[in-house]
Amino acid sequence: MAAPRGFAYEELADRSVVIRHHGRKATTLRGGRAARFTAEAAAGDPQLVMARWTGDYRHGNERAARQHPRNAARRR
Template sequence: MGQDAQGFRYVERGDGSVVIHHHGRVAATLRGGRAAEFLAEIDDDPQLVMARWTGNYRRGNERTARQHPRNRG
Protein backbone atom coordinates (compact mmCIF):
# COMPACT_ATOMS: atom_id res chain seq x y z
CA MET A 1 0.00 0.00 0.00
CA GLY A 2 1.16 3.54 -0.70
CA GLN A 3 2.01 6.41 1.58
CA ASP A 4 -0.65 8.53 3.28
CA ALA A 5 1.42 11.57 4.35
CA GLN A 6 -0.15 14.30 2.18
CA GLY A 7 -3.53 12.86 1.36
CA PHE A 8 -2.57 10.45 -1.41
CA ARG A 9 -2.26 6.70 -1.13
CA TYR A 10 -2.37 3.88 -3.64
CA VAL A 11 -3.37 0.23 -3.61
CA GLU A 12 -1.95 -2.30 -6.04
CA ARG A 13 -4.58 -4.94 -6.75
CA GLY A 14 -4.07 -8.59 -7.62
CA ASP A 15 -5.21 -8.10 -11.22
CA GLY A 16 -2.38 -5.61 -11.82
CA SER A 17 -4.48 -2.46 -11.57
CA VAL A 18 -3.60 0.43 -9.27
CA VAL A 19 -6.18 2.56 -7.45
CA ILE A 20 -5.05 6.00 -6.25
CA HIS A 21 -7.00 7.59 -3.38
CA HIS A 22 -6.93 11.26 -2.39
CA HIS A 23 -8.27 12.04 1.10
CA GLY A 24 -10.19 8.76 1.16
CA ARG A 25 -11.82 9.10 -2.26
CA VAL A 26 -10.85 7.29 -5.45
CA ALA A 27 -8.96 9.76 -7.64
CA ALA A 28 -7.79 7.41 -10.41
CA THR A 29 -7.73 3.78 -11.46
CA LEU A 30 -4.82 2.70 -13.65
CA ARG A 31 -4.75 -0.54 -15.59
CA GLY A 32 -2.34 -2.36 -17.86
CA GLY A 33 0.61 -0.40 -19.19
CA ARG A 34 -0.33 2.78 -17.37
CA ALA A 35 -0.33 0.93 -14.03
CA ALA A 36 3.09 -0.56 -14.76
CA GLU A 37 4.46 2.84 -15.77
CA PHE A 38 3.08 4.39 -12.57
CA LEU A 39 4.62 1.69 -10.38
CA ALA A 40 8.00 2.15 -12.08
CA GLU A 41 7.88 5.89 -11.36
CA ILE A 42 6.51 5.79 -7.80
CA ASP A 43 9.91 5.29 -6.09
CA ASP A 44 11.06 8.89 -6.72
CA ASP A 45 8.59 11.02 -4.72
CA PRO A 46 5.34 9.11 -4.17
CA GLN A 47 3.14 12.08 -3.24
CA LEU A 48 4.26 14.18 -6.20
CA VAL A 49 3.93 11.27 -8.62
CA MET A 50 0.39 10.49 -7.44
CA ALA A 51 -0.56 14.17 -7.68
CA ARG A 52 0.70 14.33 -11.26
CA TRP A 53 -1.03 11.12 -12.31
CA THR A 54 -4.37 12.26 -10.87
CA GLY A 55 -4.16 15.86 -12.10
CA ASN A 56 -4.19 17.33 -8.57
CA TYR A 57 -0.77 18.93 -8.81
CA ARG A 58 -1.88 22.47 -9.69
CA ARG A 59 -3.75 23.29 -6.51
CA GLY A 60 -2.84 26.55 -4.84
CA ASN A 61 -1.40 28.58 -7.69
CA GLU A 62 -4.51 29.37 -9.75
CA ARG A 63 -5.05 32.78 -8.16
CA THR A 64 -1.51 33.99 -8.80
CA ALA A 65 -1.67 32.77 -12.39
CA ARG A 66 -4.95 34.61 -12.94
CA GLN A 67 -3.38 37.85 -11.69
CA HIS A 68 -0.31 37.59 -13.93
CA PRO A 69 -0.14 40.42 -16.53
CA ARG A 70 -0.03 37.89 -19.37
CA ASN A 71 -3.38 36.42 -18.29
CA ARG A 72 -5.29 39.64 -17.73
CA GLY A 73 -8.00 40.45 -20.26
Protein backbone atom coordinates in the same frame (compact mmCIF):
# COMPACT_ATOMS: atom_id res chain seq x y z
CA MET B 1 5.19 25.66 -3.66
CA ALA B 2 3.79 23.16 -1.19
CA ALA B 3 4.35 19.49 -1.83
CA PRO B 4 1.28 17.41 -2.69
CA ARG B 5 -0.19 15.49 0.24
CA GLY B 6 -3.10 13.17 0.92
CA PHE B 7 -2.47 10.63 -1.82
CA ALA B 8 -2.34 6.87 -1.34
CA TYR B 9 -2.30 3.98 -3.77
CA GLU B 10 -3.15 0.32 -3.56
CA GLU B 11 -2.06 -2.46 -5.89
CA LEU B 12 -4.86 -4.99 -6.40
CA ALA B 13 -4.62 -8.72 -7.14
CA ASP B 14 -5.33 -8.17 -10.85
CA ARG B 15 -2.29 -5.84 -10.98
CA SER B 16 -4.39 -2.72 -11.33
CA VAL B 17 -3.63 0.30 -9.15
CA VAL B 18 -6.20 2.46 -7.38
CA ILE B 19 -5.03 5.97 -6.47
CA ARG B 20 -6.93 7.76 -3.70
CA HIS B 21 -6.82 11.39 -2.64
CA HIS B 22 -7.96 12.07 0.92
CA GLY B 23 -9.70 8.69 0.97
CA ARG B 24 -11.68 9.17 -2.25
CA LYS B 25 -10.88 7.26 -5.40
CA ALA B 26 -9.17 9.56 -7.91
CA THR B 27 -8.33 7.06 -10.66
CA THR B 28 -7.70 3.42 -11.50
CA LEU B 29 -4.76 2.36 -13.66
CA ARG B 30 -4.61 -0.99 -15.43
CA GLY B 31 -2.16 -2.90 -17.58
CA GLY B 32 0.92 -1.11 -18.84
CA ARG B 33 -0.09 2.20 -17.30
CA ALA B 34 -0.25 0.58 -13.85
CA ALA B 35 3.20 -0.97 -14.32
CA ARG B 36 4.71 2.36 -15.44
CA PHE B 37 3.10 4.13 -12.50
CA THR B 38 4.42 1.69 -9.87
CA ALA B 39 7.93 1.87 -11.33
CA GLU B 40 7.84 5.67 -11.32
CA ALA B 41 6.40 5.84 -7.78
CA ALA B 42 9.13 3.52 -6.49
CA ALA B 43 11.87 5.61 -8.12
CA GLY B 44 10.69 9.08 -7.07
CA ASP B 45 8.47 10.95 -4.64
CA PRO B 46 5.22 8.93 -4.60
CA GLN B 47 3.06 11.91 -3.58
CA LEU B 48 4.29 14.00 -6.50
CA VAL B 49 3.94 11.09 -8.93
CA MET B 50 0.35 10.41 -7.81
CA ALA B 51 -0.55 14.10 -8.10
CA ARG B 52 0.78 14.19 -11.65
CA TRP B 53 -0.89 10.94 -12.74
CA THR B 54 -4.29 12.02 -11.39
CA GLY B 55 -4.10 15.52 -12.83
CA ASP B 56 -4.51 17.03 -9.37
CA TYR B 57 -1.31 19.03 -9.66
CA ARG B 58 -1.47 22.67 -8.70
CA HIS B 59 1.25 25.22 -9.15
CA GLY B 60 0.33 27.49 -6.26
CA ASN B 61 -0.32 30.61 -8.32
CA GLU B 62 -4.05 30.19 -8.92
CA ARG B 63 -5.07 32.90 -6.44
CA ALA B 64 -2.50 35.39 -7.76
CA ALA B 65 -3.59 34.80 -11.35
CA ARG B 66 -7.23 35.40 -10.43
CA GLN B 67 -6.32 38.86 -9.08
CA HIS B 68 -4.18 39.91 -12.06
CA PRO B 69 -5.47 42.99 -13.98
CA ARG B 70 -5.61 40.97 -17.20
CA ASN B 71 -8.31 38.80 -15.62
CA ALA B 72 -10.36 41.70 -14.22
CA ALA B 73 -13.13 41.22 -16.79
CA ARG B 74 -13.61 37.62 -15.68
CA ARG B 75 -14.24 38.64 -12.05
CA ARG B 76 -17.36 40.65 -12.85
